[in-house]
Amino acid sequence: METIRTERDGHVVTITLNRPDRLNSFTRDMHGELQAAFGSLGDARVVILTGEGRGFCAGQDLNDRNVAPGEAVDLGETVEQCWNPLIRLLATIEQPVIAKVNGVAAGAGANIALACDIIFAARSAKFIQSFSALGLIPDSGGSWHLPRLVGQQRALGLALTGQPLMAEDAERWGLIWKAVDDEQLDGEVEKVAKKLASLPPLGLAAIKKMIRTSWSRTLDEELDLQRDEMRRLGFTEDYREGVAAFLEKREPSFSGR
Template identity: 70%
Template sequence: MAYETIDFKVEGGVARLTLNRPDRLNSFTVQMHEEVADALDNLGGARTLVLTGAGRGFCAGQDLNDRAVAPGEAVDLGESVERRYNPLIRRLTSLPVPVIARVNGVAAGAGANIALACDIVIAAKSAKFIQSFAAIGLIPDSGGTWVLPRLVGQARALGLALTGEPLAAEKAAEWGLIWKAVEDEALDAEVDALAARFASGPTRGLAAIKKMIRESWDHRLDEELDLQRDMMRELGFSQDYKEGVAAFMEKRTPNFTGR
């Protein structure tokens, strides 16, 4: 597929997917959804994914102009969510590689929750997260109502969702909504260093960490302990574990292959 609304490349084990409609703050259209889905189908040998936006924003959510609905006209938003946004969130959270959100500017509406669906969110200090749904009579979709209370607690989740007030990146990091807020000029170096670390890391182990932490919400402690036993058994036979132990004993840098 020839991409018109995104940029996508895979180099050195790092896939970089850039939402590229800067004149519309990288808001989603049907075409962008299709192109993003195609890119995620073509990660190849990538061992980590960086998701970001072009220009001054990360993503402003849905481009309301793309729905071509006249003022006051009814539209089935459930279909849009089911066909476009839900598959994207499910895909990002289940990819067997770490996903880094590089939030370079405003992340609003579904754009904010797409960022929060990534495994690690690193934001420029000038960035803001906005749950803008209430202003047009909607609820935080794209996983918003699920992830917000789990990350920041019910009181803050309700405050963010009901008021739609922008949350600065530094405050988002302080609240535990995101991993880290850095100076704007340090954003690229911070993200690139982490991407390189993941791309040369023990991919199977990283994928297992992601899977188990994300799925732990549904398990009792006894169940989780059993799952930990099973995963440790599986990973203990991996080439990366053997290499990691050998490198530690030999006091050298490990050469992980992801196997």
């Protein structure tokens, strides 16, 4: 692959957006390579998504469209064929996806990060909803995730003004999980990824699915689903192993069965 790099450490796969000269902004080819990377995870239990160089991702590479100034272009086609499938993939893939935001995350690049399950950011990183300057709306899930994460007022402020939000403020607002010192980012993400990879994967997949889909259910429906999932997971080998390891005071070894 030319624009994506993948590395594996046990059950943890790191996918790196690798166009540092363009702040890892996306081309159509890059979308294809990223989809292929996610389709080749094998027995990975955790995915880390990050960017090469000084930025996480600057969104769409406007040069990729090869459109002359003033010429009309169907942006909906790009969204439907490239960005929407990526956001749906991040939301539905069974593995927890950790965004390691190492630098600026702008436009669709910011919203890719918000679509991940847990977001770590370097303190120097910033999130920018840069759409309004081009007369556009926060796509790639932005208009859905923003108000749910930070509330309507802050979502509107970020989207309308395009004002950069620094990582520490993003953590304080609940937009991300944690802001850490730049030099500690790799270590913090690696520690959490290895922790998740050591836990029962069926349980993690169920947690992710239930929390992400809970918006569509009533409390009664959620309680019923909790009953059904506890019943299903209680019959797994991993649950039996977890209980046995606890009682025997040893480290568990989960198989995903």
